Amino acid sequence: MHTFDVPVRMLRSDKPVGRWSLDELTDSSEVRAMAYSAMSAEGFEVQRICERMQLRPEASATQSDRYPHVHQLLFWQAAESVSGDPDIGLRICRSLPLLRAGVMSYLMLSSPSIRHAVLALAECSHLISDGLELKIDESGAEASLQINASPLSSPHMRHTEICMAYTMMKFLSVGMSQPIKPVGVAFQCKPIAPLAEYESVFGCPVVLARVEN
Known part of the structure; x- marks a missing residue:
């Protein structure tokens, strides 16, 4: 198996989490804190959102x-x-804080290669969220990081899909001797904003409404 010596294409897969039932899955408090921080920075009313949730x-x-x-x-x-x-x-x-991820950051920074760093991240993804699955596809000329952000099926979960892809991209681009820069990002969710807005945020070509085989 080769090391990651080419830019990474980040995808979202739709392979379900099978180890637990949905009501047993949990998220790190950091996931929620990052969303609160980003929303506050962008001027959204976090308090009203929490009140609506009765949290x-x-x-x-x-x-x-x-x-x-x-x-x-x-x-x-x-x-x-x-x-x-x-x-x-x-x-x-753009306002999401850099993922700290505790032991995951240490494992990534101490890995001998980019490939090993991504493998370590995939192995420990449950520390961020039990619903998160990361897999690497090295079958093509470009290595793909496949991200299943959540097994929950709802149009509203497009936000987790998009935010998690951005979070992983930002996390992998910091602290590496050879930062990982995606050459493209593909989502299963359908576009709402113009495509140019997605590409501006991710800094690369974006495909939406992608169907996984």
Whole structure:
């Protein structure tokens, strides 16, 4: 198997998480904190969104805290309702903080190659979210990072799909001797904003409504 000596194409796959039932899946508190931070930075009313969910922003939550993964769906439903923006996930991408990810950052930085770093990230993806699966496809001329951001099936989960792809791209581009720069990103969700807006955010060609075989 070769090392990652070519730009990485980031995709989202749709392969389900089979180890747990949906109500057993949890997310790191960092996932929620990143969304709160980005929304606040972009001027969205986080307090109103949380009130709609009957939750409160956990400013004091520690990185060891976990929350039900299904809360993501409730959160995005509330976020769309309060903001009136059906593409709010795309809007907040640039303001998402860099993923800290604790031990995952250490494993990535201590890896002997980019390929080993991505493999380590894939092995520990559950530390971010039990719903997150990362796989590497090296069968083509360009290596592909396949991201299954969530097994939840809902149009509102497009925001998790987009934000997680951006988060992974940003995480892999920082702290590496050879930063990973995607040559393209493909999503299964349908476009809402003009294609140029997605490409401006991700800095590369974007394909939407992609169907996985």
